[in-house]
Amino acid sequence: MGINNTPEIPADFPGKVIPAGNGANVIVTSLDQIINWGRSNSLWSLYFGTSCCAIEMMQTGAAKHDYSRFGFEVARPSPRQADLIIIAGTIVNKMAPVLRRLYDQMAEPKYVIAMGACAISGGPFFYNSYSVVKGADHVIPVDVYVPGCPPRPEALLEGMLMLQAKIRTESMKNKIFPIDGFDEGL
Amino acid sequence: MDTTIITNNFKSEEYFINMGPQHPATHGVLRLLLTIDGEIIKKVEPDLGYIHRSIEKMCERDSYQQIVHLTDRMDYLSSHINNEAVCLTVENALQVEVPERVKVIRTIIDELTRIASHTLWWGVMGMDVGALTTYFYGFRDREMINDIFEETCGARLTMNYNIPGGLMFDIHPNFVKRTKEFIAHFKTKLPEYDTLLTGNIIFQKRMKGVGILTKEDAISFGASGPVGRGSGYSCDVRRHHPYSAYDRVNFNEILKTEGDSFARYQIRILEMWESMSIIEQLIDNIPEGDYKVATNAVIKLPEGEFYQKVETARGELGVYIISTGTKNPYRVKFRSPGFSNLSLLNHIAVGGKIGDLVATMATLDLVIPDIDR
Amino acid sequence: MTNEALQNLISSWIPDPIAIGLEFTEEKSQFLNITVQPEQLHQLMTQLKSNSETNFDYLFCLSGVDWGKELGVVYHLESTTHRHIIVVKVKTEDRENPNFDTVCDIWYTAEFHEREVFDFFGIKFNNHPNLKRLFLTEEWDGFPLRKDYVDEINMVIK
Numbered sequence: 001m002g003i004n005n006t007p008e009i010p011a012d013f014p015g016k017v018i019p020a021g022n023g024a025n026v027i028v029t030s031l032d033q034i035i036n037w038g039r040s041n042s043l044w045s046l047y048f049g050t051s052c053c054a055i056e057m058m059q060t061g062a063a064k065h066d067y068s069r070f071g072f073e074v075a076r077p078s079p080r081q082a083d084l085i086i087i088a089g090t091i092v093n094k095m096a097p098v099l100r101r102l103y104d105q106m107a108e109p110k111y112v113i114a115m116g117a118c119a120i121s122g123g124p125f126f127y128n129s130y131s132v133v134k135g136a137d138h139v140i141p142v143d144v145y146v147p148g149c150p151p152r153p154e155a156l157l158e159g160m161l162m163l164q165a166k167i168r169t170e171s172m173k174n175k176i177f178p179i180d181g182f183d184e185g186l
Numbered sequence: 187m188d189t190t191i192i193t194n195n196f197k198s199e200e201y202f203i204n205m206g207p208q209h210p211a212t213h214g215v216l217r218l219l220l221t222i223d224g225e226i227i228k229k230v231e232p233d234l235g236y237i238h239r240s241i242e243k244m245c246e247r248d249s250y251q252q253i254v255h256l257t258d259r260m261d262y263l264s265s266h267i268n269n270e271a272v273c274l275t276v277e278n279a280l281q282v283e284v285p286e287r288v289k290v291i292r293t294i295i296d297e298l299t300r301i302a303s304h305t306l307w308w309g310v311m312g313m314d315v316g317a318l319t320t321y322f323y324g325f326r327d328r329e330m331i332n333d334i335f336e337e338t339c340g341a342r343l344t345m346n347y348n349i350p351g352g353l354m355f356d357i358h359p360n361f362v363k364r365t366k367e368f369i370a371h372f373k374t375k376l377p378e379y380d381t382l383l384t385g386n387i388i389f390q391k392r393m394k395g396v397g398i399l400t401k402e403d404a405i406s407f408g409a410s411g412p413v414g415r416g417s418g419y420s421c422d423v424r425r426h427h428p429y430s431a432y433d434r435v436n437f438n439e440i441l442k443t444e445g446d447s448f449a450r451y452q453i454r455i456l457e458m459w460e461s462m463s464i465i466e467q468l469i470d471n472i473p474e475g476d477y478k479v480a481t482n483a484v485i486k487l488p489e490g491e492f493y494q495k496v497e498t499a500r501g502e503l504g505v506y507i508i509s510t511g512t513k514n515p516y517r518v519k520f521r522s523p524g525f526s527n528l529s530l531l532n533h534i535a536v537g538g539k540i541g542d543l544v545a546t547m548a549t550l551d552l553v554i555p556d557i558d559r
Numbered sequence: 560m561t562n563e564a565l566q567n568l569i570s571s572w573i574p575d576p577i578a579i580g581l582e583f584t585e586e587k588s589q590f591l592n593i594t595v596q597p598e599q600l601h602q603l604m605t606q607l608k609s610n611s612e613t614n615f616d617y618l619f620c621l622s623g624v625d626w627g628k629e630l631g632v633v634y635h636l637e638s639t640t641h642r643h644i645i646v647v648k649v650k651t652e653d654r655e656n657p658n659f660d661t662v663c664d665i666w667y668t669a670e671f672h673e674r675e676v677f678d679f680f681g682i683k684f685n686n687h688p689n690l691k692r693l694f695l696t697e698e699w700d701g702f703p704l705r706k707d708y709v710d711e712i713n714m715v716i717k
Contacts, residue, residue, distance in 0.1 A: 047210045050237050051555045052262040054214075055306070055343060059332075062325030077210045093713070094696055095215060095236045098207050124256065128244045130703055130713045131695070150343055235694035243704055247716075405616050405639055408668035419639070426642060490587030491646075493620075493635065504620050506635075519622040529671040558694060 032171050039083075039109065040167040041071040043160075046082035048102070050089030053116035056150040057088045065153040070160060079105040084163075086156075087142075090118035090125060091133045103140045108177070111167070113159055114142045117149045124149065141178035200228055207236045213310070213547070214554030225539045230532045238558040245518040250276050250350055250485045253518065258344040260520065261556035263303040264498040266295050266339075269348040271505045274429055275494040276350040279487045279509070286431075287475040288352045290468050293431040294365070295339075295347070297461040301372070302331040303499035304454050307551050311451070312383055314548040315392055320383055327375055334364050350485060352478025365469055369462055376458060384455065393448040397534045397546035400445060407533070408526035411501025412457065413550055416450035418443040423497040435467050450549040486513050500524055500551055524557040560612070560643050562591040568613065569593070572606060590635075592646045600649050601660040607636065607645070608665055614638045615645065618666040623676035625706045626650065630657045630682055658683040679704040 049057055060067050061075065068074070076082045079102045091099060103110070114136050117123035122134035136142060143166065146159035205218040215236035221229040241260065245253050250272075257268040270292055277284060309324020332342040338358045339347040347354055383389055399409070404417040414421040422439045424432045440456045442449035487509040495504050501523025508517040527550050535543045560568075566583050573581060580596040581603075595603055607615045620635035631650035637643070651657045661684040663669040673684045674693040681702040684690060692699065701708055 046208075048208055050215050052259055052343060055262060059325060059329070062329075063322045064326065064329045079208075090237060090239055092235075092237055092239060094238070095207065098236070102208060124259070125239050125244070127715050128247045129240045130243065130708075130710045131238055131240050134715075152342070235696070238694040240703065403667070406667045408617065408619060408666070421639075493589065495619075502619070504635075506620060506622060506633075508624065517622075517624050519620070521620040521622075525671060525675075526668050529668060533667075 029171070033168075035172065036168045036170055039170075040164040043072055043084045043111065043163070044082055045072055045075050045084040045086050046079055046102070046106075047075050047077050048085050048087060048099075050091070050095065051118070053088035053118070053150045056153060057086060057115065057156065060153040060156050065157060067157060067160065070157070070164070072160065079103075080107065082106060083109065084111050084113065085140075086113045086115050087119040087136045088115045090123065091136050091139060093131050093133060096133050096139045099136070099139050103179075111144075111163055112136075112140055112142045113144045113146060113163060115146045115148075115156060115159070116151060117147060120145050120147060141182050143178070199223075213552055216552070216554050216557075220540070220543075222540065227535055227538060227540065227543060230535050230543070232528055232531065234554075234558055236558070237555050239555070241559045242518055242520065245515060247514055249513055250487070250515070253515070254348065254350070255346055257520070258346055259555065260522065260559055261498060261500060261503070261524070261553050262343060263306060263553060264299050264500065265343065266292075266299045266345050266347060267496055267498045268503065269346065270296065270430070271494055271496040271503055273348045273350045274496070275492050275505045275507055276485065276487065278494060279490070279492045279507070280350075280481070280485070282351060282479055282481065284352050284479055285475040285477070286473040288477060289431040290472050291353060291357060291477075292348065293435075294465055294468055294472075295335075296430070297464050298331055298334065298365070300461050300499045301458055302328050304458050305331075307454065307499075308379060308383075311548040314544055315389065317383060317386075317389070320379075323375075323378070323382070327372060330368050330371065334361065334368060337361070337364070349478065351481040352476070354478075356477045357472075362469055362472070365465065369465060369469075372462065376455070379455065384452070390448065392541070392545050393446070393451060393549075395446050396538060396542045397447045397549065398445045399530065399534050401443075403530065403533060404445075407530040409501070409530060410523050410526065411497070411499075411551075412450050412453045413501065413527050413530075415439070415441050415453050416549075417445040421502065423495045423502050427495055429494075429496060431468065435464050437464050447546055447549040454551075484513050486511060487515070498523060500553065500556065501527060520559055522556045522559065524552045524554070528552055528557055560641060565591055565613065565643065565645060569607075572610075588646065590644045590646050592648060594648045594650070597649055597651060597659050600647075601662065604634075604647070604662050604665055607647075612641075613643075613645075614640050616666075618662070618668055621669055621672035621676065623680040623682060623704070625680065625704065627706060628652065630654060630680055630705075632659060632676060632682065634662070656683070657681065658685055660685050661687045663687065678702075681705070 114120050119136040122132050125132040126134060144159045144163045146156055148155050200221050200223050203220050205220060207215040207217045217233040219231045220227060241256050254269050254272050257272050258265040261268055305324045305328045309321045312320025336342050338361050339345040399417045401417045401419050404414045404419045410421045418441055420441060425439050437460050440453050442453055489511045492507050495502055503523055504521030506519040507515050510516045535546055562585055582594040584592045607613055615636040615638050617637045617639050619637055622633050624631050624633055629650040629652050631648055634647040636645050649659060661673060673687055676682050677690055678692045678694055679702055
């Protein structure tokens with residue numbers, strides 16, 4: 001797909017890097033292939049847009065760039081029926097517990113895409129603001145980051161396809177839930 | 187056989203329900219605390235602050251060019267008009283006169299932004315009352331405007347094309363041609379909107395007589411934009427305090443007197459026709475000249491207080507800057523139209539049903555980051 | 560009406576403007592500014608709205624300002640019939656417990672705006688029906704838009 005899936009990790013990186021695909025080995029069994037094929041091609045996302053990136057997410061769902069051709073057919077309003085949260089917009093101190101509760105209400109397997117500069121690191125509101133959470137990954141674990149302010153619909157589609165590629169390398173035997181150990185700060 | 191009639195005294199209690207921050211019909215993160223009795227609403231209390239990004243505090247440490255960048259994100263559907271408000275305030279304070287070319291181009295892009303905002307409003311409004319096709323029709327037309335903006339301004343949604351003193355760069359050579367093609371195309375599409383939604387009997391029954399707002403209440407609550415004009419209150423800033431090139435174009439200010447949701451709906455559709463007529467009057471005669479006036483790299487406003495009003499797609503936006511002569515402002519206050527429009531929700535939704543509340547909120551056209559700043 | 564005519568009309572309502580601390584100024588602003596003491600605020604506002612020659616029925620901006628030593632509120636008023644604009648300012652030196660009279664019985668829009676001023680500056684309004692914080696959570700400590708607000712944890716100062 002033209003994406004280099006083995007990034008270089010700098011020597012002073014402060015966190016622990018979990019290899020993509022939940023630590024799977026290169027060989028994926030055929031049962032895993034079928035299950036991953038089913039999971040990756042029918043991810044239904046939750047209606048969660050807080051600010052300007054939500055408009056670009058709505059444009060991605062509209063007629064010109066259509067995300068339902070890749071399987072993301074409908075956006076569900078209820079978290080219990082969704083597999084994917086696309087965090088489109090800034091997360092504020094007052095909204096962070098709500099986001100965490102929505103994530104906890106979703107059923108496994110669940111994935112998160114952080115869309116836009118505000119969800120990645122606070123964006124244009126990083127300096128001098130007393131109420132913005134500097135990045136949604138302080139609240140829930142994120143799988144794919146899509147940069148831009150706001151990102152073009154094509155950029156969001158590339159992020160969604162990258163997530164699909166990541167799901168295809170998962171394995172049922174060595175399953176790691178990204179939420180384990182998240183609150184303790186891994 | 188005797189029949190006994192049992193009369194239970196049902197004590198109907200009020201039930202408290204939360205229309206939470208994450209909801210498809212609240213157009214953003216707005217939490218409404220509803221007190222209902224069955225399906226009738228007794229009280230609506232909005233709970234704001236779920237997207238409060240402290241823009242006013244950030245502006246006290248930014249230079250004037252950086253404030254323009256932040257206003258884009260407040261009411262992102264009319265972002266060009268927000269930028270223009272701050273630029274006009276700074277230009278009036280510095281007593282700088284921008285060239286005619288700049289004024290005409292700013293007005294044309296303003297009206298294109300207004301059309302883009304109203305098509306998105308129409309698409310989402312249909313979705314709120316249950317007609318999903320309107321979403322696709324509205325966004326299809328909005329895409330054409332986004333492409334025009336991307337070619338000239340560089341971005342689709344948060345344009346940042348205005349700077350204090352003029353425009354950032356000159357318009358693209360294709361701008362005039364593409365705008366004319368868009369107008370010709372949209373004139374054939376706008377009657378489709380009427381066929382699809384306005385004449386629909388189900389839609390009319392949901393909208394007529396719902397959410398009535400009288401003229402005195404509209405003035406007292408500070409309603410502006412289509413919400414105020416739906417009640418017969420003439421509040422168009424382009425007419426009463428003209429700015430840029432609005433003093434040389436002819437356009438009608440559309441007023442309706444019923445004050446219900448259907449009147450507000452009709453006003454926005456008719457405003458799209460008016461915007462197209464304004465663009466047609468200006469697009470062929472863009473004057474030649476510079477696209478900006480040179481200002482200092484570090485702008486310092488003289489000491490004093492400055493206020494500027496503009497008409498966004500939602501209503502009247504005001505920018506109030508208090509300056510002490512340094513390179514950062516002392517206090518910046520944005521008077522946002524959605525804030526005043528939201529305060530009348532309790533007044534007009536009480537006594538109706540929950541479905542009527544959703545329809546009324548759709549016609550108020552709220553954008554929550556504009557309210558929370 | 561021009562600013563001159565407005566100033567003459569309003570001063571004619573009060574026998575001795577200097578004694579009660581009413582000041583008119585037009586410098587450093589586009590509109591006529593009236594500075595009034597907190598005790599006369601409600602009465603002056605009622606007169607500004609009900610008098611048919613001024614008829615200020617549209618309050619379009621209510622902002623709180625921290626002037627460094629004092630805390631104050633600035634009201635921008637407009638008339639929908641005569642289309643003139645006026646600015647009323649009120650200040651207090653008391654930073655521990657500042658309070659003014661509310662104007663939300665005169666203009667309904669003031670209810671939300673005064674809650675916002677209370678949220679950010681701590682200024683209380685007497686007789687307000689529902690004075691609670693609006694944007695920040697109930698447990699938030701301090702008043703962010705004051706000039707002496709310091710928040711080590713959340714703010715990254717540049």
